[in-house]
Amino acid sequence: MEAVPVLSIFAENKPGKLEKITEVLAKEGINILGFSIVSVKDFGVIKFLVDKPEKAYQKFKERGFTVAKVPCLGIELEDRPGGLYEVVKLISSKEINIESALVYVAETRKKAYFVFEVEDLDSAWEKLKGEGANFLRASDFIKE
Amino acid sequence: MEKRYFNPKIELLPREELGALQLKKLKKIINKVYKRVPHYRKKFEEAGVKPSHLKTLEDIRHFPFTTKEDLFVDYPFGLLAEPLEKVVRLHTSSGTTGKPKALFFSRKDVMAQAELIARSLVMSGATSGDILQNSMTYGLFTGALVMHYGAELLGMLVIPAGPGNTERQIELMRTFGTTCIHMTPSYALYVASLIQEKGLKPGKDLKLKRAYLGAEPYTEETRRKIEEMLKVDVFNCYGLSEMGGPGVGFECPVKEGLHLWEDAFLVEIVNPENGEPVKPGEVGELVLTSLNREAMPLIRYRTRDLTRFIPEPCSCGRTHVRIARILGRADDMFIVRGVNIFPQQIEGVLMGIKGVAQNYQIILEGYDEMTVKVEIDRDFFDGRIERLLKLKEEITEKLRQAIQVRPKVELVEPGTLPVSEGKAKRVIDKRTL
Numbered sequence: 130m131e132a133v134p135v136l137s138i139f140a141e142n143k144p145g146k147l148e149k150i151t152e153v154l155a156k157e158g159i160n161i162l163g164f165s166i167v168s169v170k171d172f173g174v175i176k177f178l179v180d181k182p183e184k185a186y187q188k189f190k191e192r193g194f195t196v197a198k199v200p201c202l203g204i205e206l207e208d209r210p211g212g213l214y215e216v217v218k219l220i221s222s223k224e225i226n227i228e229s230a231l232v233y234v235a236e237t238r239k240k241a242y243f244v245f246e247v248e249d250l251d252s253a254w255e256k257l258k259g260e261g262a263n264f265l266r267a268s269d270f271i272k273e
Numbered sequence: 274m275e276k277r278y279f280n281p282k283i284e285l286l287p288r289e290e291l292g293a294l295q296l297k298k299l300k301k302i303i304n305k306v307y308k309r310v311p312h313y314r315k316k317f318e319e320a321g322v323k324p325s326h327l328k329t330l331e332d333i334r335h336f337p338f339t340t341k342e343d344l345f346v347d348y349p350f351g352l353l354a355e356p357l358e359k360v361v362r363l364h365t366s367s368g369t370t371g372k373p374k375a376l377f378f379s380r381k382d383v384m385a386q387a388e389l390i391a392r393s394l395v396m397s398g399a400t401s402g403d404i405l406q407n408s409m410t411y412g413l414f415t416g417a418l419v420m421h422y423g424a425e426l427l428g429m430l431v432i433p434a435g436p437g438n439t440e441r442q443i444e445l446m447r448t449f450g451t452t453c454i455h456m457t458p459s460y461a462l463y464v465a466s467l468i469q470e471k472g473l474k475p476g477k478d479l480k481l482k483r484a485y486l487g488a489e490p491y492t493e494e495t496r497r498k499i500e501e502m503l504k505v506d507v508f509n510c511y512g513l514s515e516m517g518g519p520g521v522g523f524e525c526p527v528k529e530g531l532h533l534w535e536d537a538f539l540v541e542i543v544n545p546e547n548g549e550p551v552k553p554g555e556v557g558e559l560v561l562t563s564l565n566r567e568a569m570p571l572i573r574y575r576t577r578d579l580t581r582f583i584p585e586p587c588s589c590g591r592t593h594v595r596i597a598r599i600l601g602r603a604d605d606m607f608i609v610r611g612v613n614i615f616p617q618q619i620e621g622v623l624m625g626i627k628g629v630a631q632n633y634q635i636i637l638e639g640y641d642e643m644t645v646k647v648e649i650d651r652d653f654f655d656g657r658i659e660r661l662l663k664l665k666e667e668i669t670e671k672l673r674q675a676i677q678v679r680p681k682v683e684l685v686e687p688g689t690l691p692v693s694e695g696k697a698k699r700v701i702d703k704r705t706l
Binding site for chain 2: 135136137139140141167170171172173174176193194195196197198199228229246
């Protein structure tokens with residue numbers, strides 16, 4: 130299975146929280162490839178696709194953050210009108226529910242991936258793997 | 274051979290003889306305060322009772338209660354039943370406002386309370402070979418010093434660590450092989466979480482066997498959590514400075530309620546509203562009369578602590594009565610939207626939910642709005658927001674069922690709520706009426 134690790138951090142909705150989180154990545158020289166922020170009133174979850182996920186995970190843990198690694202699937206998007214539409218159409222045609230998603234632009238104006246989280250990763254992979262989509266591989270972006 | 278009882282004669286005394294002993298002591302002490310303490314004489318006269326009216330233990334019902342307010346009459350020495358020359362120790366108990374309660378002890382009082390502690394420690398299985406790290410506050414508070422004297426009387430090695438400086442606490446435990454600890458339950462949770470964070474393995478890196486936890490009420494769930502985290506037996510201990518500090522009540526290994534040492538205290542449980550005795554097993558306010566106290570005996574003292582009798586005889590063989598763990602302090606109670614709520618009810622619910630860490634806080638504000646802030650368990654977080662939303666919903670619903678009020682629940686990161694290294698401050702009331 131071509132799953133890629135996305136880091137997920139639990140954060141209270143307070144000023145300066147995102148600053149503290151991104152500071153960890155900046156100080157450790159970890160590059161953010163894509164991110165998403167979901168907030169529900171008093172707390173939120175911030176997700177990152179990074180080039181050194183294992184190191185980032187350890188550093189967040191060491192500094193007392195509440196962090197988890199979530200395996201996701203990434204499908205290549207075409208950079209033209211309807212590019213995202215076609216990917217999500219494929220996913221929904223398989224009755225797969227997207228729980229969260231972020232976009233990773235691998236090459237500006239050339240190559241991007243829709244990276245998404247589902248409840249049952251194995252079954253989603255089984256349904257999608259034969260559909261001719263280009264999946265993002267961990268080895269495509271991880272440098273550790 | 275391991276000693277099972279510190280004072281077997283008294284601890285196993287048949288109930289009938291225990292009652293006779295209590296009556297003898299009670300008559301003596303009622304006489305003494307009537308003769309020597311003007312405030313008690315006045316109270317007895319106002320209630321129309323004389324020491325000679327006391328024929329049976331039940332007759333105590335006709336005598337007036339002593340309340341916190343009585344301790345401030347003729348303050349600070351007014352309730353002394355002995356001349357100051359016989360007094361060797363002052364302890365105070367923090368009042369919420371103003372002057373602290375002043376409690377005085379003679380040398381005999383100090384040693385009598387130490388014996389109650391020694392009995393209790395032996396009851397828990399401790400011997401003179403044990404090492405007690407005493408992490409209660411030394412000083413005006415009775416908690417640490419009284420335990421200290423009792424543990425020394427038993428012959429334990431006492432490490433007078435005092436509270437706080439948790440790094441050092443853990444270092445002491447490792448260096449000296451501490452086997453028993455004495456602290457508040459909220460601090461024990463904090464210490465346990467730091468031990469976990471450091472990657473230390475209780476049972477391997479630490480030699481802890483028993484934890485004596487008291488000075489604030491806690492639930493069975495909290496006990497189990499601490500026992501699991503520290504790999505210890507937790508014994509609930511109960512006391513109050515007015516009755517000499519810790520050692521008033523203590524759990525035996527059966528861990529179903531606390532034995533109150535009845536040769537030292539006459540125990541009643543009354544309806545907090547009208548002062549009438551409750552039915553056996555019914556919850557009410559604990560009322561204690563000190564039977565041994567020489568310097569400052571208190572008659573029918575209203576503890577404000579809520580509990581109930583456990584009437585069945587205990588399988589440990591001790592004949593002294595048992596009470597349930599303290600269910601709350603009448604003063605801790607707060608009212609939200611007309612409903613009486615105890616912090617312990619909230620704690621009980623939270624500790625039973627998977628995904629919740631140790632700490633919580635109750636905030637009351639605005640127009641009777643109640644917010645419960647709950648720390649999530651670091652290991653519970655799997656990155657999914659749905660799981661957090663479900664947890665929040667579960668907490669809200671279970672709290673609503675338990676307290677009949679639907680609170681606002683906020684999930685916060687572990688380690689972000691303040692931990693008081695002493696009595697836990699769980700309720701913040703910002704309401705202005």
